[in-house]
Amino acid sequence: HFANSSHGPDWTLWRDTSVGEECPFCQIVNNQSDTEILLSDAELVCFRDLKPGAAHHYLIISRTHIDNCKSLKAEHIPLVEHMVEMGKNILEKNKISDDIRMGFHIPPFSSVPHLHLHALAPASKMNMKSQLRYGPQSHWFITVSATLSLQLQMFPEAESSH
Numbered sequence: 001h002f003a004n005s006s007h008g009p010d011w012t013l014w015r016d017t018s019v020g021e022e023c024p025f026c027q028i029v030n031n032q033s034d035t036e037i038l039l040s041d042a043e044l045v046c047f048r049d050l051k052p053g054a055a056h057h058y059l060i061i062s063r064t065h066i067d068n069c070k071s072l073k074a075e076h077i078p079l080v081e082h083m084v085e086m087g088k089n090i091l092e093k094n095k096i097s098d099d100i101r102m103g104f105h106i107p108p109f110s111s112v113p114h115l116h117l118h119a120l121a122p123a124s125k126m127n128m129k130s131q132l133r134y135g136p137q138s139h140w141f142i143t144v145s146a147t148l149s150l151q152l153q154m155f156p157e158a159e160s161s162h
């Protein structure tokens, strides 16, 4: 609940409308779709995956348009951690605390070109097709910890600079 955070940043200024008009996830962020928003805050929005790969399958997206996990920089690490937090929150709301899988798709295999974290459960009960799509052995699904260590490898200076 952030309705009274009048001293916070004006997130509307961050939106790139030229991108937003094309992007289905920006349309969800901007309330231009019928998608039911399950959780939201100043940075993130959470909703159900249209084609669930497990009994529980949620997507967490940033309000600002980020293309994909390859566009992430070290400065995005708090945002990614925040996405994970919201993923855990929505699963907890559904009384799930283990057998969770979370991760990002690596381009060109992401279906929507707007960064989205998949949160799935129960991971061990996914069918073969979902295991391939969202499994740790899949070379085009990257777990959050792998994403973060990848960003730190690519931008090692970011930890100490500025």
Ligand SMILES: [Zn+2]
Pocket: 019, 020, 023, 024, 025, 026, 027, 064, 065, 066, 113, 114
């Ligand atoms: Zn977008």
Ligand SMILES: [Zn+2]
Pocket: 104, 105, 109, 110, 111, 112, 116, 118
């Ligand atoms: Zn995806």
